[in-house]
Amino acid sequence: xxxxxxxxxxxxxxxxxxxxxxxxxxxxxxxxxxxxxxxxxxxxxxxxxxxxxxxxxxxxxxxxxxxxxxxxxxxxxxxxxxxxxxxxxxxxxxxxxxxxxxxxxxxxxxxxxxx
Amino acid sequence: xxxxxxxxxxxxxxxxxxxxxxxxxxxxxxxxxxxxxxxxxxxxxxxxxxxxxxxxxxxxxxxxxxxxxxxxxxxxxxxxxxxxxxxxxxxxxxxxxxxxxxxxxxxxxxxxxxxx
Numbered sequence: 001x002x003x004x005x006x007x008x009x010x011x012x013x014x015x016x017x018x019x020x021x022x023x024x025x026x027x028x029x030x031x032x033x034x035x036x037x038x039x040x041x042x043x044x045x046x047x048x049x050x051x052x053x054x055x056x057x058x059x060x061x062x063x064x065x066x067x068x069x070x071x072x073x074x075x076x077x078x079x080x081x082x083x084x085x086x087x088x089x090x091x092x093x094x095x096x097x098x099x100x101x102x103x104x105x106x107x108x109x110x111x112x113x114x115x
Numbered sequence: 116x117x118x119x120x121x122x123x124x125x126x127x128x129x130x131x132x133x134x135x136x137x138x139x140x141x142x143x144x145x146x147x148x149x150x151x152x153x154x155x156x157x158x159x160x161x162x163x164x165x166x167x168x169x170x171x172x173x174x175x176x177x178x179x180x181x182x183x184x185x186x187x188x189x190x191x192x193x194x195x196x197x198x199x200x201x202x203x204x205x206x207x208x209x210x211x212x213x214x215x216x217x218x219x220x221x222x223x224x225x226x227x228x229x230x231x
Contacts, residue, residue: 032216043119043206043222044158051217090158094216101146101210101218102171107157 002027002095006106014114019063019078021109023091026072032094033074034103035065039087047089050074061085086113117141119223121207127229133195136226139188140209148220149182149192150206158206164190197230204228 007022025031032051036044048059055067065076074091088110092103120139128134140147148163162172164184172182179198184190194201204225210218 034219036220041224043208043224044220045222046219049217049219051214094218101165101213101216101220102148102160102163103220105158105160 002031002093002104004033004091004093004104004106006089006091006109008109009107010110010112012112012114013081015083016080019076019081019085019111021076021089021091021111023065023074023076023106024072025074025091025093027093027095030067030069033065033067034092034094035059035063035074035076036090036092036105037087038090038108044090047076081111081113083113083115086111119207119209119221121205121223121226123226124224125227125229127231128197129231130198131196132230133193134197134201134228134230136192136205136207136228138190138192138207138223140190140207141211141221142188144209144211144221145187146210146212146218147184147190148208148210149190150208151203152206152225153203161192197228199230202228202230 003026005024034049035047038044048057050067058064063078088108090108091106122137149161151159161174162182167184182192206225208220208222210220
């Protein structure tokens with residue numbers, strides 16, 4: 001079965017520091033992968049997605065993620081954190097056989113940005 | 116577009132009462148999802164519809180929960196009778212028809228339910 005694991009339920013960085021949020025997937029076939037962000041008291045919104053076109057995917061707000069098949073990883077990074085990046089981040093996987101948009105979400109990582 | 120619309124945004128009710136949550140997906144989207152989010156269990160998929168037909172309801176906790184999608188622009192999630200452990204934020208999301216597996220889900224703002 002498809003699944004994603006997000007290492008670290010809480011990550012704290014200083015403003016201006018590198019952001020690295022980890023996501024590993026389990027699948028015998030490379031799936032499609034997504035990162036969503038949830039700001040306080042809001043629904044989730046898409047940051048970026050990997051659909052096999054390019055292994056380095058750029059998203060909104062300066063975030064990017066690199067698909068590494070050998071490591072079964074899809075880690076999210078941003079070179080310099082802003083206070084406004086404080087939110088909860090979810091990695092999600094879509095099984096290649098899916099045709100209904102169903103996603104399997106990880107447990108989420110809360111990003112704290114310290115001034 | 117107004118995005119996914121959910122109502123009510125907040126609901127406080129007493130144990131045993133019926134609760135109905137409503138969702139209007141983005142026009143033209145053909146898949147609709149209901150999620151529940153709690154601190155303990157994270158984000159859980161309850162049920163999803165494709166072209167108004169329920170595809171997978173294996174995430175529905177028990178018979179007290181039911182969901183309907185009578186047409187492409189409206190869905191309800193009903194809890195009857197409600198219990199305190201149902202307290203959570205309930206999200207509705209919709210996605211358009213696209214390349215299989217690559218569809219983006221668009222989430223509503225959620226309904227925060229508190230059952231006393």
